[in-house]
Amino acid sequence: MSRVETASITSSEPSRNTAVEEVLYVGIDEAGYGPLLGPLCVGMCAFRVPASLFTPLAPNLWSTLAAGVCRKGKDRRRRIAVDDSKKLKLQGEEPLRLLERGVLASLAAGEDGAMPTDDAAYFRAVGATLPHEDDAPWYRDVLPLPCNIELPDARIAAQLLRRALKQANCTMAALRVTTLDANPFNQLYARLGNKGVLNMSLVLTQLESARGLARGARVVAAIDRQGGRAEYAEALSRRFPADTVSTIREDDELSTYRVEGETGKLDVAFATRSEERHLPTALASMAAKYTRELAMRRLNGWFLARQPGLAPTAGYVQDGLRFLEQVKPTLLLERVPEEAFVRMA
Secondary structure (H helix, E strand, C coil): CCCEEECCEECCCCCHHHCCCEEEEEEEEEECCCCCCCEEEEEEEEEEEHEEEEEEECCCCHHHCCCCEEEECCCCCCCEEECCHHHHHHHCCCCCCCHHHHHHHHHHHHCCCCCCCEEHHHHHHHHHCCCCCCCCCCHCCECCCCCCCCCHHHHHHHHHHHHHHHCCCCCCEEEEEECCCCCHHHHHHHHHHCCHHHHHHHHHHHHHHHHCCCCEEEEEEEEECCCCCCCCCCHHHHHHCCEEEEEEEEEECCEEEEEEEEEEEEEHHHHHCHHCCCCHHHHHHHHHHHHHHHHHHHHHHHHHCCCCCCCCCCCCCCHHHHHHHHHHHHHHCCCCCCHHHCCCC
């Protein structure tokens, strides 16, 4: 059975791992859980990592990929900063600078090699879906990328990361973001009746998506703790009904499980501050936050074009209420019902 410690992932079967050529090392994290306006975004990042790096601890990819990544925004070697998105946003000279550089470079360094030059191409690249413009006209306008860095800088950063991945014999398998805007959010919440359950459903969707990339390899996933919840076996069993779910550890610090069946082994850990301990989780956090920021950029721009002088919003509750009150004339003019624009929870 595998065991995931608070700071790393361990296994009581290290000798068996040597028979596996690679491990799919996955991180999942969300952005926008609390706001009143804008989408809830759940990011997933997956790296193909040599199984030998799990000895038996999960690799520290900040160390493994040190030629191309670091944790700090100001780096003399111009490496890509990867960390909890909230920390990076505070470090940036511009709100999106470090998030944008890290996410765009990671996309371009991945297996698909995409470097989007507008936000529509970015949303397609990460699999993010915004509502149709008839339902949410504030997402109508396609905006250019990058916003806060120059395109050559993003390409140089991507090349730096490609080189670091090649040196470490690693590849970036996926960087994806699931989005849920107000109207579909409200519909799903009405059906599930609990925001935590709603968020968990999106997390498990991303986990299932990651498992589909495994190509027979063992999957190891590090996920941020879902609020105060400590038990996840039942939710995993419902999502993977054909597999056996074994509980390894459940306590106030950490919850770990093995999911095993015909599709292979999946070891998953739910722990607090996973984005500080696992680079894939940190990068998933960055992608989720960047995706939400781009969605809010569209939203703010659309309303500002109709109401000059309107102060933009990040969508969080207190300022979201201010913004909602101020844009009601536009919502009435555009015949947009409030429940299609504002989350009910």
